[in-house]
Amino acid sequence: MKKIVFALVFLCFFTSNILAQQTAGLQISTENGIVEGLENSGIREFKGVPFAAPPVGELRWKEPQPVKNWSDVLETKKFAPKAMQLAAFGDMNSRSEGMSEDCLYLNIWTPAKSATEKLPVLVYYYGGGFVAGDGSEPRYDGESFARKGVIVVTVNYRLGVFGFLSHPVLTKESVHKASGNYGLLDQAAALKWVKRNIAAFGGNPEKVTIGGESAGSISVSIHMISPLTKNLIAGAIGESGSIMRMMLSAVPLANAEKEGVKFLENTGVASIAELRKMPAEELLKLNSSRFPIAIDGYLIPQSPEKIFTAGQQAHVPLLVGWNSQEMAPEFLMGKETMNSENFNKKVNELYGPDATAVLELYKANTDAEVVQAATDLASDRFIVFSTWKWADLQAHTGVAPVYRYYFARPRPDMRSEMGNAVAGLAGGVSKDASTPKPPKPLGAVHSAELEYVLGNLSSNRIYDWQADDYKVSAIAQSYFVNFIKSGNPNGLGLPTWQPVKKGENASVMNIDVDTHQYKEMHRDRYLLLDKMNK
Numbered sequence: 434m435k436k437i438v439f440a441l442v443f444l445c446f447f448t449s450n451i452l453a454q455q456t457a458g459l460q461i462s463t464e465n466g467i468v469e470g471l472e473n474s475g476i477r478e479f480k481g482v483p484f485a486a487p488p489v490g491e492l493r494w495k496e497p498q499p500v501k502n503w504s505d506v507l508e509t510k511k512f513a514p515k516a517m518q519l520a521a522f523g524d525m526n527s528r529s530e531g532m533s534e535d536c537l538y539l540n541i542w543t544p545a546k547s548a549t550e551k552l553p554v555l556v557y558y559y560g561g562g563f564v565a566g567d568g569s570e571p572r573y574d575g576e577s578f579a580r581k582g583v584i585v586v587t588v589n590y591r592l593g594v595f596g597f598l599s600h601p602v603l604t605k606e607s608v609h610k611a612s613g614n615y616g617l618l619d620q621a622a623a624l625k626w627v628k629r630n631i632a633a634f635g636g637n638p639e640k641v642t643i644g645g646e647s648a649g650s651i652s653v654s655i656h657m658i659s660p661l662t663k664n665l666i667a668g669a670i671g672e673s674g675s676i677m678r679m680m681l682s683a684v685p686l687a688n689a690e691k692e693g694v695k696f697l698e699n700t701g702v703a704s705i706a707e708l709r710k711m712p713a714e715e716l717l718k719l720n721s722s723r724f725p726i727a728i729d730g731y732l733i734p735q736s737p738e739k740i741f742t743a744g745q746q747a748h749v750p751l752l753v754g755w756n757s758q759e760m761a762p763e764f765l766m767g768k769e770t771m772n773s774e775n776f777n778k779k780v781n782e783l784y785g786p787d788a789t790a791v792l793e794l795y796k797a798n799t800d801a802e803v804v805q806a807a808t809d810l811a812s813d814r815f816i817v818f819s820t821w822k823w824a825d826l827q828a829h830t831g832v833a834p835v836y837r838y839y840f841a842r843p844r845p846d847m848r849s850e851m852g853n854a855v856a857g858l859a860g861g862v863s864k865d866a867s868t869p870k871p872p873k874p875l876g877a878v879h880s881a882e883l884e885y886v887l888g889n890l891s892s893n894r895i896y897d898w899q900a901d902d903y904k905v906s907a908i909a910q911s912y913f914v915n916f917i918k919s920g921n922p923n924g925l926g927l928p929t930w931q932p933v934k935k936g937e938n939a940s941v942m943n944i945d946v947d948t949h950q951y952k953e954m955h956r957d958r959y960l961l962l963d964k965m966n967k
Contacts, residue, residue: 459471459472459477460506461479461633461634462633463482463630463633464629464630465483465500465501465502465503466502466503466504466505466506466507467506467507468482468506468507468508468509469506469507469508469509469510470509470510470541471510473576475544475580476542476543476544476576476579476580477541477542477543477544477545477634478510478540478541478542478576479509479540479541479543479634480509480510480511480512480513480540480541480569481509481510481511481512481513481538481540482509482538482539482540482541483500483507483513483537483538484497484500484537484538484539484588484622484623484626485497485498485499485500485537485619485622485623485626486498486499486500486501486537487534487535487537488534488535488536488537488591488595488615488619489534489535489713490709491709493534493595493709494595494598494600494603494612494615494705494709495615496607496609496615496618496622497537497615497618497619497622511530512528512529512530512538512540512568512569513529513530513535513536513538513589514529514530514531514532514533514535514536515527515529515531515532515533515536515566515567515568515569515589516532516533516534516536516566516567516589516590516591516592516595516596516616517532517533517534517536517591517592517593517595517713517714517716517717518532518561518564518565518566518592518593518717519564519565519593519717519720520565521561521562521564521565522561522562522565525561525565525566525567525570526570526571526572527567527569527570528567528569528570528571529567529569533713534595534713536589536590536591537589537590537591537619537622537623538589539568539586539587539588539589539623539626539627540568540569540575540586540587541575541584541585541586541631541634542574542575542576542578542579542584542585543579543584543634543635543636544579544580544582544584544635545584545634545635545636546635547635548632548633548634548635549635550635550636551632551635551636551637551640552582552583552584552635552636552637552640553582553583553584553636553637553640553641553642553667553917553918554583554584554585554586554627554631554636554637554638554640554641554642554917555575555578555583555584555585555586555641555642555643555644555670555917556586556588556623556624556627556641556642556643556644557573557575557585557586557587557588557643557644557645557649558588558590558620558643558644558645558648558649558652558653559573559587559588559645559646559648559649560645560646560647560648560649560650560674560880561592561647561648562647562648562681562723563592563593563596563597563616563648563651563681563723563726564592564593564723565592566592566648566649567589568587568588568589569587571889571892571893572883572884572887572889572892572893573587573883573887573889574887574889574892575587577887577888577889577910578887578888578910578913578914578917581888581910581914582914582918583914583917583918584631584634584635584636586623586627586631588619588620588623588624589619590616590617590619590620590623591615591616591619592616593717593720593723593724594696594716594717594719594720594724595615595616595713595716595717596615596616596617596619596724597613597614597615597616597723597724597725597726597727598612598613598615598693598696598724599612599613599686599689599690599692599693599724599725599727599729600612600690600693600694600697600705601690601693601694602704602705603693603705604686604690609729609730609731610730610731611686611727611729611730611731611732612686612689612690612693612727612729613686613689613693613724613725613726613727613729614726614727614729614731614732614733617652617655617656617659617726617732618661618732620652620656621656621659621661621662621732624641624643624656624662624665624666625662625665627641628641628665639667640667641665641666641667642666642667642668642669642670642916642917643656643662643666643668643669643670644669644670644671644672644913645670645671645672646672646673646674646880646882646883647672647673647674647816647879647880648674648681649672649674650671650672650673650674650675650753650820651674651675651676651679651681651726653669653670653671654669654671654674654675654676654677654737654823655676655683655726655732655733655737656669656747657669657746657747657749657751658733658737658740658741658745658746658747659732659733659734660734661731661732663746663747664747666747666749667749667920668749668750668751668752668916668917668920669747669749669750669751669752669753670751670752670753670913670916670917671751671752671753671754671820671823671824672753672754672755672882672883672886673754673755673756673759673816673817673820673879673880673882674816674819674820675819675820675822675823676726676737676819676823677737677738677741677819677822677823677826678738678818678819678822678962678963678966679815679816679818679819681723681725681726682726682819683725683726683727683728683733683736683737684725684726684727684728685727685728686727686728686729686730688725688727689724689725689726689727689729690727692724692725693724696719696722696724699719700719738822738826741823741826741827741830742826742830743830744830744831746827746830746831748831748832748833749833749920750833750834750835750836750916750920750921751824751827751831751833751834751835751836752836752838752912752913752916752922753820753823753824753827753835753836753837753838754820754824754837754838754839754840754941754942755812755816755817755820755821755839755840756839756840756841756876756877756878756879756880756881756882757839757840757841757843757875757876757877758808758812758843758874758875758876758877758878758879759811759812759815759816759817759878759879760808760811760812760814760815760816760879761808761811761872761874761878762803762804762807762808762811763811764811764814764815765779765807765810765811765814766779766807767779771800771803771804771807772800772803773797773798773799773800773802773803775803776797776803776806776807777792777797779807780792780795780810784965787961787965790961791810791961794955794957794958794961795809795810795958804875805875808875808876809955809958813958813959813962815879816879818959818962818963818966821959822959822963824837824933824939825939825959828933828934828935828939829935833920834920834921834932834933835932835933836916836922836930836932836933836942837933837939837940837941837942837953838912838941838942838943838944839941839942839943839944840877840881840882840885840886840909840944840945841876841877841943841944841945842877842881842882842885842901842902842905842944842945842946843874843875843876843877843878843881844874844877844878844881844896845896845897845898845899845902846896846897847895847896847897848894848895848896848897849897882909882944884906885902885905885906885909885910885944886906886909886910886912886913887910887913888906888910890902890903890906901946904946905944905945905946905948908927908928908944908948909944911924911926911927912924912927912930912942912944915927922942927948928942928948928949928950929950930942930950931950937952938952938953938956939952939953939956940952940953941953
């Protein structure tokens with residue numbers, strides 16, 4: 434009997450000791466208190482970690498404030514609410530627990546077993562035009578990168594009217610005499626939190642790469658020139674978009690304030706103070722337009738292009754590129770029939786005296802060539818040219834290597850069970866039967882690279898992925914992981930990727946089933962657009 438009792442006592446002690454060790458391994462001391470995550474087959478996950486105080490009440494339209502300390506262990510085992518947003522791009526497949534103005538949380542995936550490993554870190558900003566998006570989306574999941582030795586952090590930040598409203602009253606009350614850009618300031622606050630805390634999760638605070646797609650890519654280009662962040666990063670990844678020369682370009686603070694004044698007048702609300710008291714859900718319904726990014730003299734001290742031209746940006750390795758069909762030809766042509774006559778007419782409407790030069794470089798001599806020419810011009814106008822400008826300036830005024838890519842792998846057809854679903858611009862999918870189905874894409878559409886480069890094809894059950902898709906994903910992900918680890922995408926078994934050289938047509942890595950490098954073929958197009966946009 435004594436032996437049985439002793440055995441039971443020993444078993445209880447042994448089990449409790451194991452459980453205590455496991456719990457200890459999932460509890461991390463941050464500067465604000467202890468967080469407890471969960472483990473997924475060797476990868477530790479911490480979801481919904483607060484990096485700033487909830488931006489609610491009087492903190493609405495204030496730069497992010499420090500998190501208050503907590504005394505109990507904070508469970509961080511599920512995603513926090515996503516930022517306030519309308520369904521701008523269909524179902525973006527959020528895994529968050531609802532939506533709230535209280536949204537300043539980040540998520541961490543780490544393979545480290547101790548705080549001594551000093552692993553490289555990727556801080557990733559989601560896309561969505563600064564009006565939508567969520568760090569919990571499966572396509573941004575960090576597990577796949579973590580299994581390759583990289584700690585991944587995804588960041589939620591304020592959007593739309595909550596994140597980008599400028600107004601003279603808000604500027605006056607700011608200690609920095611700046612307003613707007615709150616979503617970008619959230620990103621900066623998260624990056625600073627990572628620098629101060631990531632070592633406890635096994636990360637190297639001196640080896641932090643920032644990355645993002647679309648609005649996230651634009652954000653990366655901003656953080657490369659911001660005095661608040663440019664000295665915090667070891668590398669940068671930009672997928673389709675920059676702050677220069679595009680529809681979302683930064684504007685002077687006075688211009689951004691005027692947009693805010695118009696917004697307030699249109700709401701019928703008497704003051705900013707009254708607007709601050711409005712419930713978030715009601716305010717969201719009033720927000721029907723984008724608010725511009727402001728050259729506020731604080732986060733963005735002057736024209737981003739001037740900063741890059743002067744070589745005053747972060748001098749870190751840059752991996753940057755775009756997709757083969759960033760925009761559909763209908764974006765340019767509207768409902769007009771795709772023929773040479775209509776294409777020429779549209780180009781003349783847009784470019785006037787420069788139309789001849791544009792038509793020379795975007796050739797459409799036959800109706801059969803119109804679709805491709807219209808696709809190219811629509812894509813360049815939308816986001817390609819701004820990304821090219823960023824890469825080109827960084828290559829000419831920076832001192833660190835620039836690696837340019839061109840992602841050309843089209844997504845496969847949707848799975849049969851998706852029925853009449855239609856893919857959206859930001860990667861979302863609409864199942865509305867009334868949504869017209871667009872023509873089959875000519876190439877890789879905007880955001881199509883995400884699941885490939887982040888290694889998350891299997892998490893997306895919309896598309897019927899084939900063996901070649903997984904082949905492309907393996908190559909693309911290896912390039913990105915190598916870059917995060919060393920500032921150089923090259924590695925064993927991969928086609929050699931040469932950086933851009935000053936004074937030459939850029940070397941570009943074509944990422945597809947046949948991944949290979951080539952010399953850029955359409956620099957003349959971008960030089961023409963550059964000249965016309967000055």
